[in-house]
Amino acid sequence: MHLPPQAARPRLPLSTVVALLAVPALTLAAALSGCGAGAPGSAATSETVPPYYAETVPIQPPAYDSPLNVSIRSTATGEESAALRALPPYQSIGFVVGTGKPNWWIVGAQRWHPVKYDNSAQPAKLYLATMESTLVDGQPFNDDMLTPLPVAPMRASQLIDGTAGSSSVRQLAAATVSPDGKRLALVITQADTYQVSVYPVTGDAPARTWSGRVSPTSKPFAWAFSLTWLSDDKTLAVGIGTGDAKVDSTVAVSYLNTGSASSSLTEASRTVTLSFPAQKAKTGTPDGCYGAPVATSDGQKVLCPGAATYPVNAGGATEVGLWVFSARTGTLAAAWNKHTICCAPASTDFPRILWVSPHGTLVVASGMSTANQGAQLFLRAADGTLRQLPWKGLTRRPNQASIIEPSIAW
Numbered sequence: 001m002h003l004p005p006q007a008a009r010p011r012l013p014l015s016t017v018v019a020l021l022a023v024p025a026l027t028l029a030a031a032l033s034g035c036g037a038g039a040p041g042s043a044a045t046s047e048t049v050p051p052y053y054a055e056t057v058p059i060q061p062p063a064y065d066s067p068l069n070v071s072i073r074s075t076a077t078g079e080e081s082a083a084l085r086a087l088p089p090y091q092s093i094g095f096v097v098g099t100g101k102p103n104w105w106i107v108g109a110q111r112w113h114p115v116k117y118d119n120s121a122q123p124a125k126l127y128l129a130t131m132e133s134t135l136v137d138g139q140p141f142n143d144d145m146l147t148p149l150p151v152a153p154m155r156a157s158q159l160i161d162g163t164a165g166s167s168s169v170r171q172l173a174a175a176t177v178s179p180d181g182k183r184l185a186l187v188i189t190q191a192d193t194y195q196v197s198v199y200p201v202t203g204d205a206p207a208r209t210w211s212g213r214v215s216p217t218s219k220p221f222a223w224a225f226s227l228t229w230l231s232d233d234k235t236l237a238v239g240i241g242t243g244d245a246k247v248d249s250t251v252a253v254s255y256l257n258t259g260s261a262s263s264s265l266t267e268a269s270r271t272v273t274l275s276f277p278a279q280k281a282k283t284g285t286p287d288g289c290y291g292a293p294v295a296t297s298d299g300q301k302v303l304c305p306g307a308a309t310y311p312v313n314a315g316g317a318t319e320v321g322l323w324v325f326s327a328r329t330g331t332l333a334a335a336w337n338k339h340t341i342c343c344a345p346a347s348t349d350f351p352r353i354l355w356v357s358p359h360g361t362l363v364v365a366s367g368m369s370t371a372n373q374g375a376q377l378f379l380r381a382a383d384g385t386l387r388q389l390p391w392k393g394l395t396r397r398p399n400q401a402s403i404i405e406p407s408i409a410w
Helices: 014-021 157-161
Strands: 052-058 070-076 079-082 092-098 104-110 125-136 139-148 171-177 182-192 192-201 208-213 221-228 235-249 252-257 269-273 286-291 303-309 318-327 332-341 352-356 363-366 377-380 386-389
Touching: 070 125, 070 286, 079 125, 092 157, 092 171, 104 171, 125 171, 125 332, 157 171, 157 221, 171 221, 192 235, 192 286, 235 303, 235 386, 252 286, 286 318, 303 352
Parallel strands: 070 092
Antiparallel strands: 052 070, 070 079, 092 104, 104 125, 125 139, 171 182, 182 192, 192 208, 221 235, 235 252, 235 286, 252 269, 286 303, 303 318, 318 332, 352 363, 363 377, 377 386
């Protein structure tokens, strides 16, 4: 269903939204699942690729300097199912992130006051974007909604441009919801500290907050974070790495017990630091991650895009791929889809994980090939094969060679 730009969507109470959407996840055909279609499953257990994704798309030309809608599209075809526009007083959707629940996304709505194409300085108001499959007069129908979340607007630099910087202003760096859909989790940074906060999505109870600190000596004010709620509905995995496509060999995941009485992230968490083979290992050995590591929701694996050792060369060539670690020990378990990128690579050339299945057997990622500056979507199946997925949201700016990838999430 295509919504016209002027269409207004009903905003139900969040308690009603949660109740309506507590339904089995839709499944995709076996050709995309990588493990057979099977019966519908929950977000916590299904090894099936969600049938829809959400991405930001321009409202009007020129595409490189326009407010954005959130477009809900078919994973299999890339065709649009719905377009949701920011609600007044906001004019643009700055980012979209996944939640681990099919057809649930968190989006950030902003006022539109860009400076040199950059609108990231505008605070973002969080909304839950949902698509409920139902029947109307016996016919399948997708009902799409934007529902405000009980969090004050704040800046969201990492979710818009990839880096949580050293600002003294509070900034949103990661967001997700719990498997039962009742709690919202956020990572908020400020100077060299960060907080993990958990809110009831209905706003009818106080938030719980745990505080941590990142050392500027090891992470010089350019961090990346990820959030994964484990299938036990109690543990929140907080991935911490370095943004801006910088190689980081000190990445870690903190497994936070959200039932802990302590407000210290260190005391309430079990932290696993990812370990890499010796730096002097042979060429092609993984030696660091790009961005934050991503934990699987079964609590067994951690994945990250990263770099491998490569001879020093004038062309700037390096080897990249996806690295897999044990969530229990942090040791490297596998290196997937290694390939070489070369010669002043663009940021899109570096791998980026966009979705991971609960057990880590299926991955959707970009930067998995050297074609089109790496700006292509691929589904990595359990046997290691790559299947390209349609991606219609890419844009460019005049007189710039680099491709602009939209914010996108499953």
